[in-house]
Amino acid sequence: MTIAAAPEAVVLEDVSVTRGHRLALDRVSVAIPSGAVVGLLGPSGSGKTTMMRAIVGVQAHVSGTIRVLGRPAGTPALRHEVAYLTQATSVYRDLSVEENLRYFAGLLGLDRRAVSVAIEGVLHTVGLADRGADLTGRLSGGQLSRVSLAAALLGDPRLIILDEPTVGLDPVLREDLWQTFADLARSGVSLLVSSHVMNEAARCRQLLLLRDGRILATGSPGELLERTGAPDLDAAFLAMIGEAEAAVAA
Amino acid sequence: MSARRTLATAGRVLAQVRHDPRTIGLLIVVPCVLIGLMAWVFSGTPTFDRYGALILALFPFIIMFIVTSVVMLRERQGGTLERLMTTPLGRGDLLAGYALAFGALAIVQAVIATAFAVWVCGLDVAGDVWLLVVIAVLDALLGVTLGLLGSAFASTELQAVQFMPAFVLPQLFLCGLFVERDQLPRGLKQLSDVLPLSYAIDAMRTVSTQADAASEVWGSLGVVTGFVIGAVLLAALTLRRRTT
Numbered sequence: 001m002t003i004a005a006a007p008e009a010v011v012l013e014d015v016s017v018t019r020g021h022r023l024a025l026d027r028v029s030v031a032i033p034s035g036a037v038v039g040l041l042g043p044s045g046s047g048k049t050t051m052m053r054a055i056v057g058v059q060a061h062v063s064g065t066i067r068v069l070g071r072p073a074g075t076p077a078l079r080h081e082v083a084y085l086t087q088a089t090s091v092y093r094d095l096s097v098e099e100n101l102r103y104f105a106g107l108l109g110l111d112r113r114a115v116s117v118a119i120e121g122v123l124h125t126v127g128l129a130d131r132g133a134d135l136t137g138r139l140s141g142g143q144l145s146r147v148s149l150a151a152a153l154l155g156d157p158r159l160i161i162l163d164e165p166t167v168g169l170d171p172v173l174r175e176d177l178w179q180t181f182a183d184l185a186r187s188g189v190s191l192l193v194s195s196h197v198m199n200e201a202a203r204c205r206q207l208l209l210l211r212d213g214r215i216l217a218t219g220s221p222g223e224l225l226e227r228t229g230a231p232d233l234d235a236a237f238l239a240m241i242g243e244a245e246a247a248v249a250a
Numbered sequence: 251m252s253a254r255r256t257l258a259t260a261g262r263v264l265a266q267v268r269h270d271p272r273t274i275g276l277l278i279v280v281p282c283v284l285i286g287l288m289a290w291v292f293s294g295t296p297t298f299d300r301y302g303a304l305i306l307a308l309f310p311f312i313i314m315f316i317v318t319s320v321v322m323l324r325e326r327q328g329g330t331l332e333r334l335m336t337t338p339l340g341r342g343d344l345l346a347g348y349a350l351a352f353g354a355l356a357i358v359q360a361v362i363a364t365a366f367a368v369w370v371c372g373l374d375v376a377g378d379v380w381l382l383v384v385i386a387v388l389d390a391l392l393g394v395t396l397g398l399l400g401s402a403f404a405s406t407e408l409q410a411v412q413f414m415p416a417f418v419l420p421q422l423f424l425c426g427l428f429v430e431r432d433q434l435p436r437g438l439k440q441l442s443d444v445l446p447l448s449y450a451i452d453a454m455r456t457v458s459t460q461a462d463a464a465s466e467v468w469g470s471l472g473v474v475t476g477f478v479i480g481a482v483l484l485a486a487l488t489l490r491r492r493t494t
Contacts, residue, residue: 019494056336060492074492076338084336090329094266106258107337135269151333 007070009034009159009190010055015064017050017213024050026213027064032192032206034069034159037178037185039204040194041237047213048194049087052161055192056084069158080108083157087164089148093137097128097147100136101154108155122150125180127173142168149177160184162193166200178203198233209237216240251342259339259347260354263321267355273317277355281309281363289371302373303458304427306364306382307450310356310390312418318352318397319410326401332493341489345482349394356390357383377456377463385457385467388474389450395481396446402488421447426455446477 010032017025025047032038040048053059054066057074066073069081091100098119105115123129126146131139136147149165162181166174178200181191185205193204201207202221209216209224217224217240221233230236267273288305292298325331334344364382367373375382400417404410424434424442431442431452442448453470457463 058332058335058492060490060494062492079336079338082336084333086329086332088329090333092262092266092328092330094269095262096269099262099265103258103262104333104337107255107334107339109254109338 007034008032008067009069010192011065011067012051012055013065015051015054015062015066017047017054017059017063018061019050024213025054028213028215029064030208030215030218032190032208034190035185035188036205037181037191037193037203039201039207040192040210041196041198041201041207042210042216043196046210048210049163050213051210052084052163052192052194056082056161058084080155081158083152083155083160085149085152085160085162085165087167089141089144091136091144091148091151093135093144095136096132097123097134097136097139097150098132100147101132101151104151105154110155118154122153125153126150127176142170142173145169146173157189159190159192162191164194164196166195166197174200198237201233207233209240211241211244216244251340251346252338255339255343256346256350259344260350263348263351264354266321267351274355277313277317277359278362280313281306281359282366284309285363285367286371289367289373298371299374299458301427302367302371303375303382303454304451306360306367306373306386307389307454308422308427308447309363310360310386311393311447311450312414313359314352314356314390314393315397315400315418316411316414318348318394319401319404319413320407322348322398322401323404323407323410331489335491341486341491344489345395345398345485348398349391349482352394353387353391356387356394360386360390375458376461377458381457381463381467382454385450385453385471388471388478389447391478392446392450392474392481395478395485399481399485399488402485418447421445424448425451427451446474449473449477 008031012028012030015025015028016023040051042048050059054062055068055073068078071078101119101122102115105118110118123132126149128143128146128150136144139147145168152160166177181193185191195201204221206218206220207224208218224233224236228236228239230239285305288302289298360383364379364386368375368379396417400413401410404413424438424445425447431439431448434442449470453467456466460466
């Protein structure tokens, strides 16, 4: 099986997003392969969240075309197939962990029996198997973001968009989650994961480097290292920023 | 619209309230304390019999307005609304779920407050007591839906709380509680004709003064119901899937 044969999960063509008087995304054209973990990297304010929101279909003032799993972004049918983890932990702090997941599972239309199995499964995945009865608001920050992640994993989505899912997590859990992402990708799920931690980028099949609303570079971690001759991805990213600025100055 | 997702949302809102027993206590106890206080202050005068029923229409309206606007604002600001907008949940499902959950709370509140007013404080009502409950619940729903709508215009909780006096107090002055609506200056009378609370108070006054109130109040209640539906539709328009 070759990567090129897999249809794309998401295709952006000439996509711009205006926020106020600012261009948050500036004529972005990029394809995200399916069945892979794709990393969206860039400094804060570079447009990562805006791009994810545009793909999910909750961003206003989007121009250009975005196709998600073969359909225009924001199509109602996609709400069953695309899961989105916001950067803020968007769960109800005044509900128990299980009540939160039960609600989100209910919205996806899972039947009662399937709900219990699904909840057990996602809690196990995020390492909170024994915390279902706890009040969400009493959990630590890292646990809270894992509840939010668990909610995004419900209902077997075909595309999972994760905005900084590993912020504030300890190294062991981080490692576990990246393993989970890889397992999901192997089973055919497409993942787009944003991060500003470069050593996580090495775990992705493909990287999209975003800066000031523009795609600075795309390619596998190996390709980016080779292209820049840098010793690690941090240095590669800096080298590419330097190149881009030199090009603008010239 | 999906009945399942509406019910799931109503269940979720009620579960949130259940985790906050003090709020439940306040919802139930505060109206009774205020009614009891009023009965005591005006003991030995006809004032309580004249105004008690009208107050019974006001509490659920004001309390539910504040509670819903704050809860809905939390939903908007906490990021959960953004997440919900990426799920199959429809905007109508969300609003109907809220109305259902707070409507259920309003029934409990109205039954207890009315029972307390009539049987403990001795409120004298000419019409049927159950009509008081129906009107109080409808007023609570009016508060819920206006609160859902109002929260769209507030960007902080401080603003949301101040919408109470902004939305509610003008209606209170014009609804006929202080000055009969027929005796209001011309412009104000016309203004009171287009405010929902005026009709709620009209209905309560009819029930408290007329034995055959049932046939008379349906018109007023129809108007209040119209406002409830209108507020839900407007609130649905203010809920956007795509935001900046």
